[in-house]
Amino acid sequence: MPRRSYDHYCAVSRALDVVGDRWSLLVVRELCSGPRRYSDLFADLPGISTDMLAARLKDLERDGILTRRKVGPRAGTAVYELTADGAALRPVLDSLSTWGTSQLGERRATDxxxxxxxxxxxxxxxxxxxxxxxxxxxxxxxxxxxxxxxxxxxxxxxxxxxxxxxxxxxxxxxxxxxxxxxxxxxxxxxxxxxxxxx
Missing domain, CATH: 3.30.1050.10 (SCP2 sterol-binding domain)
Structure with missing residues (x-):
């Protein structure tokens, strides 16, 4: 599937072309603290479907935000980890976290x-x-x-x-x-x- 683009010659829109899709930055959030297996990501992203998670991981790998590597005795398990470009998104997440704190309000029963x-x-x-x-x-x-x-x-x-x-x-x-x-x-x-x- 071809990548969607805003087709704006603007740094913000180019960034959103890469990480603006739903769930993308939350996948990055999960990988900020270290490599994760697919099952770990799925467990810590409640509400995401397996198809959506697989698609986001594939997109982020294609765009150089994360890498996938095989681990284990037979290399049967894969882990995902941020590249240098992916890790460079941490300040973005930190800024969003700062801004979003005032948006939290009371925790809802569904949260x-x-x-x-x-x-x-x-x-x-x-x-x-x-x-x-x-x-x-x-x-x-x-x-x-x-x-x-x-x-x-x-x-x-x-x-x-x-x-x-x-x-x-x-x-x-x-x-x-x-x-x-x-x-x-x-x-x-x-x-x-x-x-x-x-």
Whole structure:
């Protein structure tokens, strides 16, 4: 199927030609923290159909946003990961996250939620507390970590080996910090027995 285009000689429209289709940026969001198998992506993108996910992955691979590689003893399993061009979309997602926070409102009964979806806004809050270093965040059974440098913030699957800061939140507290209802300092104070900082 030929790629649709706005046919505008404009950087924004060219970008949207590549990542403007429904689900595309959410696939990128899922890959920001590291490689994922198809089944992982499908599980963490509630509401997407298998056909739509396969189409988006194929489109994003064709456009150089992600790559697919075989892993495992017989290379029977594939994982998808961002290319350098795909990883360069992180600031775009961060800006959308900042803007979208005010659009969240109250969580609706029909809203799906995954702990790692709070990685972008929590990362901004953590970077204000530790301008350089690593931090691990546990939300329920989920864990991810940040690497904060002068170049920016990245987040990755799993805990850091030796974090400068380690936080444990329930989903409610993580939501409050991510949406600005509660400050990170207040959340840390309230969960002090669960916080470790060397």
């Amino acid at each position: 799906a939620v995954r702990a790692h979806w709070f990685a972008l806004p929590l990362g901004r809050a953590i970077a204000q507390r530790i301008p350089a270093g690593t931090a691990t965040v546990h939300i329920g059974d989920s864990a991810f970590h940040y690497v904060i440098t002068e170049a920016g913030i990245t987040h990755h699957d799993g805990p850091a080996a030796t974090p400068d800061l380690e936080l444990r939140f329930d989903l409610s507290t993580a939501t409050e910090v991510a949406t600005g209802v509660r400050s990170l300092a207040d959340a840390i104070e309230r969960t002090a027995p669960q916080v470790s900082a060397p």
